[in-house]
Amino acid sequence: MTIVTQPAVAPPAVNKGDVLDPVYRQIRDLVYKVSGIYKAEDKLYLLADGCGRRMKQLGARTPRDYWDQLTAQPSRDGELRQLLNEITIGETCLFRSQPQLDALRKVILPEIVGEKVKQTTKRLRIWSAGCSTGEESYTLAMNMLEEKDRLLQGWTVEILATDLNDRSVETAKAGIYGDYAVRNTTEYYKRKYFVTIDDKKLQVRPEVKKLITFSRLNLQDDSKMLFMKGMDLIFCCNVLIYFDGVSKSKVINHFFSNLNFGGYFFLGTSESLMKLNEQFHLVHFPGTIAYWKPSLKSGKL
Amino acid sequence: MTASLTVNIRERVQQIETMPAIPAVFVPLLKLLSGSAEDAKVDDVVRLVSYDNTVAAQCLRVAASPLFGMAQPPKSIKSAVISLGLRRVETILLTCCMGQAFPATKWVLDPAVFWKHSLGCALVCRKFSEKLAAADQEKAYMAGLLHDIGFMVNCLVFPKEFAAAMERACRDEIPLGEAEHTTMGFTHCETGQALAEKWMLSDDVIDVIAHHHAVEQSQKAQPLVALVHLSDLLCRMRGLGYGYYERHKVDLVSDPAWAILLQQHRDLDGVDLVRFTFELDEAVEEIQALVATVFGSTPARS
Numbered sequence: 387m388t389i390v391t392q393p394a395v396a397p398p399a400v401n402k403g404d405v406l407d408p409v410y411r412q413i414r415d416l417v418y419k420v421s422g423i424y425k426a427e428d429k430l431y432l433l434a435d436g437c438g439r440r441m442k443q444l445g446a447r448t449p450r451d452y453w454d455q456l457t458a459q460p461s462r463d464g465e466l467r468q469l470l471n472e473i474t475i476g477e478t479c480l481f482r483s484q485p486q487l488d489a490l491r492k493v494i495l496p497e498i499v500g501e502k503v504k505q506t507t508k509r510l511r512i513w514s515a516g517c518s519t520g521e522e523s524y525t526l527a528m529n530m531l532e533e534k535d536r537l538l539q540g541w542t543v544e545i546l547a548t549d550l551n552d553r554s555v556e557t558a559k560a561g562i563y564g565d566y567a568v569r570n571t572t573e574y575y576k577r578k579y580f581v582t583i584d585d586k587k588l589q590v591r592p593e594v595k596k597l598i599t600f601s602r603l604n605l606q607d608d609s610k611m612l613f614m615k616g617m618d619l620i621f622c623c624n625v626l627i628y629f630d631g632v633s634k635s636k637v638i639n640h641f642f643s644n645l646n647f648g649g650y651f652f653l654g655t656s657e658s659l660m661k662l663n664e665q666f667h668l669v670h671f672p673g674t675i676a677y678w679k680p681s682l683k684s685g686k687l
Numbered sequence: 688m689t690a691s692l693t694v695n696i697r698e699r700v701q702q703i704e705t706m707p708a709i710p711a712v713f714v715p716l717l718k719l720l721s722g723s724a725e726d727a728k729v730d731d732v733v734r735l736v737s738y739d740n741t742v743a744a745q746c747l748r749v750a751a752s753p754l755f756g757m758a759q760p761p762k763s764i765k766s767a768v769i770s771l772g773l774r775r776v777e778t779i780l781l782t783c784c785m786g787q788a789f790p791a792t793k794w795v796l797d798p799a800v801f802w803k804h805s806l807g808c809a810l811v812c813r814k815f816s817e818k819l820a821a822a823d824q825e826k827a828y829m830a831g832l833l834h835d836i837g838f839m840v841n842c843l844v845f846p847k848e849f850a851a852a853m854e855r856a857c858r859d860e861i862p863l864g865e866a867e868h869t870t871m872g873f874t875h876c877e878t879g880q881a882l883a884e885k886w887m888l889s890d891d892v893i894d895v896i897a898h899h900h901a902v903e904q905s906q907k908a909q910p911l912v913a914l915v916h917l918s919d920l921l922c923r924m925r926g927l928g929y930g931y932y933e934r935h936k937v938d939l940v941s942d943p944a945w946a947i948l949l950q951q952h953r954d955l956d957g958v959d960l961v962r963f964t965f966e967l968d969e970a971v972e973e974i975q976a977l978v979a980t981v982f983g984s985t986p987a988r989s
Contacts, residue, residue: 424962427969492860492934658961668960670924670937675964678938 409449410434416456417473420466421627422658425473429656436472440465463630470627478624480521480563481570483655485673487529490619493671494650495537498618501648501681508541513617515605515641516625517547520558520598521567524590526621527597528579546614548603559600561590606633611640618646623654631662638663648681696873697881699844713784714887716777729768732777736764745783745981746776752977755779774825778813781829782806786981794842795850800930801839802978805832807927810970811918814963819952827914830895833888834915837879837896838863844878845871860934862923864900876900902944910951913944925967927974 414433418424425433437452444465446452455461456469481487502508510530514523523545530543549555564587568576580588603610605625620641626634641651642665651666652674653659659666659677666677715735736743743764750767751759755775761767768776786802812831816822841849848871856866867874880897888896891908895915898905905912920937922928939945939960949955 418962422961424965426965428972488932492932493936496934497936656965660959660961667938667941670921670939670964672924672928672932672935673926675961678936 406430406434407449409453410437412453413437413449413456413469417466417469421470422660422662423470423473423627423654424656424658426656433473436469439472440469467628478518478521479567479570480525481572481575482522482525482623483674484570485671486652486655486676487525489671489674489676490526491529491533491537494619494676495533498648499537499541510538510541510543510619511617511646512543512545512619513614513621513644514545514547515603515620515622517549517554517558517600518551519554520547520561520600521563522621522623523547523558523598523600524561524579524594527594528575530597531579531594543597545598546617547598547600548605549600550602550604552602555600555602559595561595562587563589605629605637605640608636608640611637611644614640614644616646617644618649619652620645620649621652623652624657626653626657635662638666642666642679645679647679648684649679651677651679653677696877697884713781713788716780716784729765729773732768732773732780733764736780745786746779748980749779749783749977750776752973752980778825778828782809782832782977782981785832794839795846795853796838796842797930798839799978801835802981803974804922804927804929805835806977806981807922807967807971807974808832808834808915808918810974811922811967812914814966814970815914815918815958818958818963819948819954821952822910822914826891827911830892830911830915831918833879833883833892834895834899834919835875835879836882837875837877840878840882841867841871841875856929857931860932862933862935863929874900902947910948913947916944917942917948921964921967925964926971927967 410430410433414425414430417433434449437449440446441449441452444452444455446455455465498510512526512530514526517523527543527545530538530545534541534543547558549558562583568580568588576588579591579594581591583589603614605611606629622641626637629637638659642663645651650669655674658675659668663677665679667680669676669678716732736746746764747761747767749755750761750771755771761770764776767779771779785805809828809831812827813824816824816827838849841852849867852863852867852870855861855870856863859866864874864876876897876899880893883893883896891911894905894907894909895912898912899915899919902909902913902916917939920939920942923933923935924937945955
């Protein structure tokens with residue numbers, strides 16, 4: 387799965403604070419219904435901007451004209467997909483969601499480590515499904531390394547990072563990033579886990595790479611999905627939007643069965659599962675949500 | 688908690704001289720709110736507000752906040768009542784009264800942060816009850832607004848003890864109530880209850896204040912207590928907490944309060960919790976603005 391990682395070159399047609407046509411709220415609700423992606427009121431201008439780019443391509447004059455194209459057959463499904471592409475552009479970078487990382491290190495890791503403490507093999511398996519060009523996988527690896535002398539002392543951490551797109555996987559393996567990708571990365575992490583190359587670019591150090599296995603995988607390939615068992619954490623951010631309802635449901639069911647009991651499933655910050663899987667428990671952490679496969683001893687399955 | 692400690696807390700709260708007086712309109716206003724909508728008269732509310740110019744002026748400003756839905760500040764309380772409806776205006780007035788009772792000052796718990804949480808919880812309670820056909824939205828708002836009033840009592844009556852609890856909570860990243868229990872031996876629930884009794888608030892609001900962290904012990908208004916408990920948790924998970932990180936996992940649907948609320952409101956099952964969460968995020972900025980209007984300072988987002 388490929389998500390374009392560079393920002394749009396053209397300046398935005400719609401800016402924060404602009405008064406928006408009420409049709410955009412209808413489009414927001416439609417997008418949520420179809421994809422589970424919700425653009426909050428303060429992010430609505432981003433949706434309007436994405437619609438603006440599509441309208442220009444299609445020659446639609448007003449948001450209402452565009453709404454007609456989004457809702458009328460035969461253009462409906464194709465156009466919605468195009469719009470989803472537009473509104474997820476540029477969302478990828480290292481350290482994209484600090485609340486997710488805080489939840490991981492402050493709440494989830496202590497819980498999982500506590501549950502597994504009696505097991506002989508101290509192994510933590512993480513899957514970055516739809517890893518694109520590797521930003522999320524490296525962020526996770528660096529955060530795990532930060533815990534290696536504390537919570538994860540004596541533990542083996544394996545991160546599997548998969549994507550459908552060969553070129554993305556190759557880019558991910560190289561681990562070279564420009565300013566835009568590291569805009570949320572603190573100096574501490576830059577110094578500790580990167581080396582500077584070509585003046586401005588940063589490359590991830592080998593000790594971080596060592597934790598990750600990058601490979602190509604199609605999430606819709608059922609036979610391959612059956613071999614991804616034993617995960618403690620699965621991250622699948624801004625990927626499921628590209629699937630129709632039936633395939634999405636199938637992929638989510640795979641994720642559920644691939645997770646260990648007590649494991650967690652994370653989506654992108656504005657995504658949700660809606661009612662596609664009733665077995666996962668929606669759980670809140672400060673500033674973020676996740677889906678939990680209850681542990682056997684919790685008695686909640 | 689021992690019986691003697693309960694008596695001691697009651698006595699200290701009853702005797703305290705520095706407890707801010709509540710505006711004169713507060714108690715009659717609560718009486719109007721706790722009755723049925725038909726019993727309340729527009730003129731009664733307008734008359735109540737005219738007692739206190741500060742409250743009236745604030746009320747007009749707050750009515751113009753996006754959270755209450757008027758594009759322009761109304762010219763008079765009467766016109767606000769006509770445009771917004773009596774119950775909504777009473778809610779606004781109640782909010783302003785609380786601002787008068789506990790003005791912003793330097794306390795252990797930053798009042799701006801406290802009010803952001805209380806107003807946030809009030810709004811979440813109202814939004815939650817909007818989704819439940821049989822729930823009283825304005826009563827839910829009131830219960831949300833007042834549920835943690837015990838923290839203000841602790842700031843005023845037990846400042847040293849409460850400072851230690853606050854320090855423990857921040858250091859260990861645990862819920863403030865838990866830290867109070869460990870360091871003080873009692874919590875804001877007991878002190879809040881003592882104040883609520885002193886103010887002669889209604890039984891169901893007292894029940895919310897006393898039991899919003901122990902819903903199963905509630906006896907008088909269990910569904911309302913459950914609603915406030917869930918809204919409180921949600922607020923603390925979405926940047927409307929007490930200004931520090933709480934190491935906390937919240938599974939709302941598995942919480943006993945959810946089952947209690949579901950018994951009373953079957954339509955709770957249909958609430959899309961994720962969307963509800965995203966919608967709450969949208970209200971955070973507006974809540975900040977409202978806190979600034981009512982309580983005169985802008986808190987940092989926690």
